[in-house]
Structures are given as structure tokens and as C-alpha cells.
Amino acid sequence: MNKHGLLLRLCLSIGLATFAHGGQFDYQSPATGSAKCALINVIMDESGSMDGDQEFMRVTALPRMARALYTPTYGYNDVFLCSSGFGHGSDKGNAGLDNVRWRSHGCTAYNVHGVAADSSVTAWQSSGQVEDGWAAMQFGMEDVPDNIVGKNLLSHCSTIDKNMILVTDEDRDDRDSTLSATGVKNSVKHNGYVLNVIADVDIDSDADNIGLKIADGGNSNTIYHADSSAPEKYVTIVDTTRSYKDFADGFKDTNTHYSDLVVDTWGAVFNIMSMRSQAAVFADVFVAIKVLEISEGSGGSSGGCGERCENSEGGGDPHFTTWKNEHYEYHGQCDLVMMSDPKFADDLGLDIHIRTKIVRYWSYIKSVAIRIGNDILEIEGTLDEDDAEPHYWINYEYQGELDDYAGFTVTQEFPVAYKGEYKIDLSPKYQDQYILVQLFKEFVRVQFHGGEEVFGNTVGLLGDYNTGKTFARDGSTVMNDFVELGDEWQVIPSEPKLFHEIISPQFPQKCIQPEDPRGDRRRRLAESTISIEQAEEVCAQLKDPLTIKDCVYDILATQDLDMVGAF
Numbered sequence: 001m002n003k004h005g006l007l008l009r010l011c012l013s014i015g016l017a018t019f020a021h022g023g024q025f026d027y028q029s030p031a032t033g034s035a036k037c038a039l040i041n042v043i044m045d046e047s048g049s050m051d052g053d054q055e056f057m058r059v060t061a062l063p064r065m066a067r068a069l070y071t072p073t074y075g076y077n078d079v080f081l082c083s084s085g086f087g088h089g090s091d092k093g094n095a096g097l098d099n100v101r102w103r104s105h106g107c108t109a110y111n112v113h114g115v116a117a118d119s120s121v122t123a124w125q126s127s128g129q130v131e132d133g134w135a136a137m138q139f140g141m142e143d144v145p146d147n148i149v150g151k152n153l154l155s156h157c158s159t160i161d162k163n164m165i166l167v168t169d170e171d172r173d174d175r176d177s178t179l180s181a182t183g184v185k186n187s188v189k190h191n192g193y194v195l196n197v198i199a200d201v202d203i204d205s206d207a208d209n210i211g212l213k214i215a216d217g218g219n220s221n222t223i224y225h226a227d228s229s230a231p232e233k234y235v236t237i238v239d240t241t242r243s244y245k246d247f248a249d250g251f252k253d254t255n256t257h258y259s260d261l262v263v264d265t266w267g268a269v270f271n272i273m274s275m276r277s278q279a280a281v282f283a284d285v286f287v288a289i290k291v292l293e294i295s296e297g298s299g300g301s302s303g304g305c306g307e308r309c310e311n312s313e314g315g316g317d318p319h320f321t322t323w324k325n326e327h328y329e330y331h332g333q334c335d336l337v338m339m340s341d342p343k344f345a346d347d348l349g350l351d352i353h354i355r356t357k358i359v360r361y362w363s364y365i366k367s368v369a370i371r372i373g374n375d376i377l378e379i380e381g382t383l384d385e386d387d388a389e390p391h392y393w394i395n396y397e398y399q400g401e402l403d404d405y406a407g408f409t410v411t412q413e414f415p416v417a418y419k420g421e422y423k424i425d426l427s428p429k430y431q432d433q434y435i436l437v438q439l440f441k442e443f444v445r446v447q448f449h450g451g452e453e454v455f456g457n458t459v460g461l462l463g464d465y466n467t468g469k470t471f472a473r474d475g476s477t478v479m480n481d482f483v484e485l486g487d488e489w490q491v492i493p494s495e496p497k498l499f500h501e502i503i504s505p506q507f508p509q510k511c512i513q514p515e516d517p518r519g520d521r522r523r524r525l526a527e528s529t530i531s532i533e534q535a536e537e538v539c540a541q542l543k544d545p546l547t548i549k550d551c552v553y554d555i556l557a558t559q560d561l562d563m564v565g566a567f
Helices: 003-014 051-070 133-142 181-190 272-277 279-295 482-488 517-526 532-539 545-558 561-566
Strands: 035-045 078-086 102-110 157-167 193-199 201-203 209-215 220-226 234-239 248-250 269-271 310-315 319-321 327-329 335-341 350-359 362-372 375-380 392-394 409-416 419-425 434-440 443-450
Touching: 035 051, 035 133, 051 078, 051 102, 051 157, 051 272, 051 279, 078 133, 102 133, 133 157, 133 181, 157 279, 181 193, 193 272, 193 279, 201 209, 201 269, 209 279, 220 279, 234 279, 269 272, 272 279, 319 545, 327 482, 327 545, 350 443, 362 434, 362 443, 375 419, 375 434, 532 545, 532 561
Parallel strands: 035 078, 035 157, 157 193, 193 269
Antiparallel strands: 078 102, 201 248, 209 220, 209 269, 220 234, 310 319, 310 443, 319 327, 335 350, 350 362, 362 375, 375 392, 409 419, 419 434, 434 443
């Protein structure tokens, strides 16, 4: 029996109870309201061994996630929850489903205190033994109604960041042979969810390895390792030397059935045995990762990035963050290709060059020049903290008109003289995607937020969009020496000259390197008047552990606690 036949029989058997006050949620329609919304969809194994895991999700993980999402840091207006169970022994209410044994628990909303309006939505049971997680995920997505607690999702929300959590300690029992891993994975992506799997997967034989994000077809992996001393209670360990299946030991076919579903997505797989053995530690790590992941957006029905949005940036000392969140530094002084794509926006083309400047043993981005189509926008900061004048050039004209920039809108905000930003909104062509230039004193930071359709073909210092690999200009050689990588992407004569004035060095002159930057840095840090502890305290307000680390470095290098404002 195919999926649609099963769904029809399900609807007949439960009397369409889920949609009693409306219809089925339309994943492909745009959200037109004003509220920032999160939708968490839990697919829970209800077999006999899951009682403690269900209690953890019900009492600890989900309420903590909701409370965090409502905080000013993330700023959500509504946090909705839908849930369903699979594998329940009685198969209550689902007669005729060929032993798929799935059932809906409905949908509700959390308040700011992490209390659900309807506690029955998480009233899972544990008394079965047949578990088909694939079928349950399909039914769980189809079960979402268009109205939850009296709110129509599409007319109430402006964005709906959707997250699915599959919780099971078994591999899959095949109760619907029409399904495939590829088909299920595509359905999850098509409906705008980020999938996370909590399953029996031992990550490198260490219970403190709570989770694993898998990229590059399984060959570039980020381990979330519990560390109580870290600001977010975890650190990341990047492993590009092994396939994830070489060190992530899944129960029976768990990796093939479930871990593979999160490969090359925003999601991750988490070890259910770590949750059982050290619930408090697991909760700290899992909640921190999930909340950050949800807040970064899934594309969803907001009409944004489709299957996924990614972020990258360069700024500060300067630190570069690739599309896969790898952080590195380059301290050479010259003009550099941050990003380039001749096919950008239906062949308008995109070139983004940055100009760096050395100060003693470190450097920073002094200015950025962005070309889209025939328009060039150059922006720089200022050393004068009282200078409220915007310093930009449009097509080499100082403070020219910015009403139209290659068909896109540019907005400027300067809350104080020494801090401002320019946002290039890529809407309506690419809704909710943008290029952001932030200024803090003389420091320039350039950030990117968008999907594969926008930035998928870009090359330069920020690496490959899909894999995060930092390629040389030939597009095939991976460069892991970041001094060599920076030198590789120095602007060359065949590339456009975007800055309004030419400053040395220009190719074939090499980028200027600081003398003994590591040794000099160590020596100067030892002489610092600001301690590491002071820097860490100031930077703790930031969310991402690697960004906190960059912030600490910059404060110690500049001896300026205010540098936290550059992040």
C-alpha cells in the first residue's frame, strides 16, 4: 500500500480529529503575518524501552528550548509543538495501517515559561516493539494543521523555522516498502524542516561526544563534545580524516536508516546513550545546539532559502568563517577576493574584495568593495570615534545616491557615531537573504546569509558553499594552510579593480605579512593589561563558542574591551 493510501485510511480511522478546526498545513505557501515563529515536530518511539527518554524530552529538553527561544537573544513570538508516536503496542486508533503503528498526539504551543498549553501532546507511552521511523516522519509532517491554539500559522507568522526531532533507540522496521531514505530526506527538506536524530549511535567511543554534524557526504564531521568550562557547555571537534561511519557506531542499521538522513544538512545525530547516562550534561549541549540551529532558520514557509540557509563572514582580527562554520585567521595586508560569482543573480555577477591593514602583529579589514552588475559599493570605517559621517563610495562617487543598487535596496543604520551597518537586501528576488557590512570604529565585518541559489557557486576566501572546503583558484586543490590560502586569493590583474584608489601592495607584489605574528602575539599577550578572564567575561554574551574565542583574541590583541561590539 502506498503512502497516500495509508494516509487516507488513517484519516478515516481517526475522523480527521487533528484538523477539526481547520485544514492541513500548506508547507509551500508563504507566511504573511508578523510573528517570528518556531515549529518543533517530535517523532517519538513509543516502544517499551523509551520511558526515560520520553520523560527527558517532555520535562527537560523541550521546555528549556522553548524558554530559550523566547528570550531577547532569539526573539521568538511563538513556539509551537506537534508530536506523534510510533511503535505503540496497542496500535490504538490506527486499525488497518499494516502495522505501521503510528499515532498523532496533536499540536500545542509553549508559553514563555516553557509550559505547554496542552500537556497531552507529549503524553507518549512506551509499550511496543515495532518501529518504522521513516513512515512516522512522513505521517508527522502530514499531521500538522494550519491552525494551532487558534492561530493560523501562515497568516499569523512572518517566518516559521521548522525543526524535526526523531527519538528512537532502534534501527528501522520496514513497515512501508514504498519509502526510501532518499525519499524521506527529500520530503523533510522540501517541507523546510531541519532534522535531528537522537538514536543509538556511539560517537568515537566517548559518552561526552554528545552529537555529530556530518558534511561532505560523510567525510567532514563536527563532533559536539561536552565541556562544562565552555560558555555553551560544549566545544566542537572537526574531523576531516575519516568517514563518519568509521568512528560513529550505530546500533545495527541505525546509521544507514537514520544518521544518513542528516548528512549534508543543518541537522545532526545525537547519542541516546549519552542522554541516558548523563542527562544533565546532554541537556546543556543538546538545548544550546538546537536553539541556535532553530534561530538560524530552516528556510521553511517564510519563502527564504528553500532547503537551507547558510552563513559566512569575515571581520575582526580578521577572522573568517566558512560556509560550514570553520574559523580561521589571515593576517596579510593586501586586496583579497572574499567572494566571486560571475553567474550571480541571473548573470549580473558578484565580486567582493576586502582591503586589509597590518597593525603591529595583527591586521584587520579596513574596507570592502562590492560589485553587483554594473554597480560598485565601497565602504570603510573610521578611526575617529566622534566621526558620524558615513564613509562610502557608489561607483567611485563619495556619498553618492544609494536609492538603487543593481536593483537591490541598501539601508544604512548608525545608532552611534563609531558603529553602523549597511544591509544589501537581496529581496524580492531572494527573500530574506542579504549581505551585511558592519562597522565598529575602523573595523569592517562582512556577513552573508542565504541559500544555495544565491551563494552556491561562489568562490574565494569563504570556501565552497556545500562542503566548506577552502579551495585554491583551480577549484580542486584544498588549502589547509590559511596563510597560503590568503595569499592564493590576492586580487590579480585579471580581476576588476573595485576600490576607488590603488594602494600597495598590488599583484605581483606579495601580500605583506606581519613579522613572527604568533611569537609576537604570545609576547604581547603576556604583557597585556587586560586579562584573558576579563576578555572571556565580556565575550560570554555571544552565542557561538568559536565566535567567543575570536572575540577574546581580538580584545587581547587590541587591548580594548569594547571590541566585543564588533561581533
